[in-house]
Amino acid sequence: MKKLINAPDDVVxxxxxxxxxxxxxxxxxxxxxxxxxxxxxRPGKVGLISGGGSGHEPxxxxxxxxxxxxxxxxxxxxxxxxxxxxxxxxxxxxxxxGVLQIVKNYTGDVLNFQMAxxxxxxxGIEVASVLVNDDVAVEDSLYTAGxxxxxxxVFVEKIAGALAEQGAGLAAVAAVxxxxxxxxxxxxxxxxxxxxxAAGRPGFELDGTEIEVGVGIHGEPGRRRGQIAPxxxxxxxALEAIDTDLPLDGNVLVMVNGMGGTPLIELYIAYREVARLxxxxxxxxxxxxxxxxxxxxxxxxxxxxxxxxTDQFTELWDAPVQTPALRWGR
Amino acid sequence: xxxxxxxxxxxxVAKAIEADRARxxxxxxxxxxxxxxxxxxxxxxxxxxxxxxTAPSTPSTVLSLTGTTLISKxxxxxxxxxxxxxxxxxxALPDAPEIDLRDLAAALEAAVAAVxxxxxxRDGDKTMVxxxxxxxxxxxxxxxxxxxxxxxxxxxxxxxEAGAQATVGMQASKGRASYLGPRSVGHLxxxxxxxxxxxxxxxxxxxxxxxxx
Numbered sequence: 001m002k003k004l005i006n007a008p009d010d011v012v013x014x015x016x017x018x019x020x021x022x023x024x025x026x027x028x029x030x031x032x033x034x035x036x037x038x039x040x041x042r043p044g045k046v047g048l049i050s051g052g053g054s055g056h057e058p059x060x061x062x063x064x065x066x067x068x069x070x071x072x073x074x075x076x077x078x079x080x081x082x083x084x085x086x087x088x089x090x091x092x093x094x095x096x097x098g099v100l101q102i103v104k105n106y107t108g109d110v111l112n113f114q115m116a117x118x119x120x121x122x123x124g125i126e127v128a129s130v131l132v133n134d135d136v137a138v139e140d141s142l143y144t145a146g147x148x149x150x151x152x153x154v155f156v157e158k159i160a161g162a163l164a165e166q167g168a169g170l171a172a173v174a175a176v177x178x179x180x181x182x183x184x185x186x187x188x189x190x191x192x193x194x195x196x197x198a199a200g201r202p203g204f205e206l207d208g209t210e211i212e213v214g215v216g217i218h219g220e221p222g223r224r225r226g227q228i229a230p231x232x233x234x235x236x237x238a239l240e241a242i243d244t245d246l247p248l249d250g251n252v253l254v255m256v257n258g259m260g261g262t263p264l265i266e267l268y269i270a271y272r273e274v275a276r277l278x279x280x281x282x283x284x285x286x287x288x289x290x291x292x293x294x295x296x297x298x299x300x301x302x303x304x305x306x307x308x309x310t311d312q313f314t315e316l317w318d319a320p321v322q323t324p325a326l327r328w329g330r
Numbered sequence: 331x332x333x334x335x336x337x338x339x340x341x342x343v344a345k346a347i348e349a350d351r352a353r354x355x356x357x358x359x360x361x362x363x364x365x366x367x368x369x370x371x372x373x374x375x376x377x378x379x380x381x382x383x384t385a386p387s388t389p390s391t392v393l394s395l396t397g398t399t400l401i402s403k404x405x406x407x408x409x410x411x412x413x414x415x416x417x418x419x420x421x422a423l424p425d426a427p428e429i430d431l432r433d434l435a436a437a438l439e440a441a442v443a444a445v446x447x448x449x450x451x452r453d454g455d456k457t458m459v460x461x462x463x464x465x466x467x468x469x470x471x472x473x474x475x476x477x478x479x480x481x482x483x484x485x486x487x488x489x490x491e492a493g494a495q496a497t498v499g500m501q502a503s504k505g506r507a508s509y510l511g512p513r514s515v516g517h518l519x520x521x522x523x524x525x526x527x528x529x530x531x532x533x534x535x536x537x538x539x540x541x542x543x
Contacts (some may be wrong), residue, residue, distance in 0.1 A: 111410035144508035220509040
């Protein structure tokens, strides 16, 4: 294993110290493992918290700031955070208008956030939770833990964050978060594995020309093992899986996301193909993101996320955002 | 079984998990995300520190503290599941300095019920329930039949081992292994494997206690 780290056990702590040093807009509590806005909660604003295993940077801590999250709880690499972290985050961000937990659908995340919500409620903090489950690669939700939460998390955090910033109540912010999740679908393809520092070796193995079609953000297997093919074909596979599940029309928001080990030049090739294919379907890409937003350590590959936009979603997407990883407006 | 017995059990669990950390992680890497050994080891190391500093005075509080600490330190799915199991087991025990086999059996049954509820896992889903549930049933049976503690715990470990072994042939439908579908068949479930370790530590503690009497 060759990694730019000091020691496998120190990866998360060292990265958080670096994050704090790089971004004075963030307050990083290394003891509680909570990253929050430096200025603290705004009275009357719904607090948005999210979290999950580390290794998906900039998700979630990179999305803490004006117009998006109020706090993030980073767990160990690819391991959900613990309830104490979410409780500490809820206490730190609540401005009297309640707290929304944005939870990616993985068994560990769901259980830990559930326990945290109970603890926060016991302290009189009003908590609502939204589950993000946009990964269409999981076909059989009945006999699995259900669809995984992936790229749509960025859309949910941005759009719900904008609404919260405008002063909407907890129920309205939770509702828009649910709606964004319901209007979004993702599909990922890995060209190779990633290595969790503590494990020391790759999470799965692919032969020379093999790819994992429908991979999850921790390297979970997808629909099938396939063979490497031109970008046009890989993107078409991803887009067709999405379009079959949620027929696309009108205006959409598209994210071509790098998994950590794919150069931007290749992501733009992928975006070229998405743009071409959607134009042929008469679908308009009204907004887009191309880059590394939900990574899986150094995994080579990409995911495609599409959200069917409403006027409200577009307006909230365009609202100002000032976070380490997304910033526009103002 | 007194407070010292329970402290000795949890200490043995921590040692067993530490010794088998690599094997548990290996099992998890095959069908999960390869962190089960690391996470449980971190959790039980924290439990030992907490037991040292707080000196709980009853078996019930030993288990409750163990559960609370696991929930705080482990993360993933195993933190809430094992944490809740130990907490519920602790809550089910009478608030007394010494408990008997029937109390222990009832506590283990309470742990199974809590894990089933929290994880929504049924028998045959290829989870820790497949080892824990038969063990609890065996312990209850032995307690009803008036078995001696070491024999009763022997039966529970045998049932857990058989249950864990049976997970090899099962297809996972809970947790991260479920995404493998049929590809999950042929692998021992890491949660069932760690459950066997925990119960084996209980058996060894019971044997050591019987020998010293």
